[in-house]
Amino acid sequence: MIFNRNRSLSCQELVELVTDYLEGALPRRERRLFEKHLTACDGCTTYLEQIRVTIALTGKLEPSSISPEAEAALLAAFGDWKRT
Amino acid sequence: MTLAVSEQRLVEALRAGDQAAFEQLIRMYQASLLRVARIYVSSRSVAEEVVQETWLGVLNGIGRFEGRSSLKTWIFRILTNTAKTRGVRESRSIPFSALDDPALAGSVVDPTRFLPPDDPVDPGGWAVPPAPLPEQALLARETLGVIEAAIEALPPAQQAVITLRDVEGWSSEEVRNTLEVSETNQRVLLHRARSKVRSALEEYVSEAT
Numbered sequence: 382m383i384f385n386r387n388r389s390l391s392c393q394e395l396v397e398l399v400t401d402y403l404e405g406a407l408p409r410r411e412r413r414l415f416e417k418h419l420t421a422c423d424g425c426t427t428y429l430e431q432i433r434v435t436i437a438l439t440g441k442l443e444p445s446s447i448s449p450e451a452e453a454a455l456l457a458a459f460g461d462w463k464r465t
Numbered sequence: 466m467t468l469a470v471s472e473q474r475l476v477e478a479l480r481a482g483d484q485a486a487f488e489q490l491i492r493m494y495q496a497s498l499l500r501v502a503r504i505y506v507s508s509r510s511v512a513e514e515v516v517q518e519t520w521l522g523v524l525n526g527i528g529r530f531e532g533r534s535s536l537k538t539w540i541f542r543i544l545t546n547t548a549k550t551r552g553v554r555e556s557r558s559i560p561f562s563a564l565d566d567p568a569l570a571g572s573v574v575d576p577t578r579f580l581p582p583d584d585p586v587d588p589g590g591w592a593v594p595p596a597p598l599p600e601q602a603l604l605a606r607e608t609l610g611v612i613e614a615a616i617e618a619l620p621p622a623q624q625a626v627i628t629l630r631d632v633e634g635w636s637s638e639e640v641r642n643t644l645e646v647s648e649t650n651q652r653v654l655l656h657r658a659r660s661k662v663r664s665a666l667e668e669y670v671s672e673a674t
Contacts, residue, residue, distance in 0.1 A: 391587075
């Protein structure tokens with residue numbers, strides 16, 4: 382993303398930088414522009430909050446478990462391995 | 466690098482033939498192994514075979530495991546090697562086109578939600594701004610199902626990155642090393658994945674309320 386020195390970030394540009402921002406990957410100048418935009422923009426503040434909520438909810442997912450067939454096959458293989 | 470104590474215990478237990486240790490490892494990594502395998506092979510069933518083969522590789526190699534990397538890193542390296550071999554055999558020569566796709570560039574939010582570039586007042590500003598998500602909808606059990614479905618609908622590389630980072634809680638460095646992607650690409654994949662899941666969430670909530 383190329384920043385024009387003479388203007389601030391638009392909302393459309395900001396949403397593309399959200400992950401860089403959260404990952405701490407924005408250069409200092411862009412980070413300042415990003416935060417300055419947020420203080421004056423409800424839409425982008427809400428957007429960032431939604432992304433945070435998305436991350437938090439994703440973290441609540443249970444990793445899917447192994448199928449019984451696959452587990453049985455693995456444990457049988459384990460038995461074979463143990464005998465060798 | 467030294468192994469965490471719990472990992473060291475698992476390694477020793479596994480070497481000693483402790484089935485509970487093996488079951489614990491399977492519980493810890495099975496889901497992530499499957500997601501990562503899906504990047505390299507064409508179908509879920511082949512991915513499952515790759516994961517099974519990986520576990521056999523873990524059993525056969527644990528005696529030689531020296532702890533120079535973490536156990537997790539070592540297991541995932543067996544997986545990616547197995548999956549790549551399998552992917553080549555399937556003549557899916559996408560070593561990492563899936564992870565380095567230039568088409569990854571582009572907007573993640575529907576452009577019609579913004580004012581056009583020639584808008585006299587606020588070019589690129591919100592035309593349809595997002596509304597705060599109501600707490601109640603977020604607490605509903607279906608919401609997690611919506612998120613899960615949105616992740617399932619992502620391309621395999623994005624699925625793998627968001628699963629490892631946001632479901633499993635891996636660090637960006639661990640993901641980068643396991644998937645052998647640059648920091649930038651990892652971030653782009655994560656960005657696209659999270660953005661699409663957010664958008665699914667927003668859509669669901671606005672329909673439900």
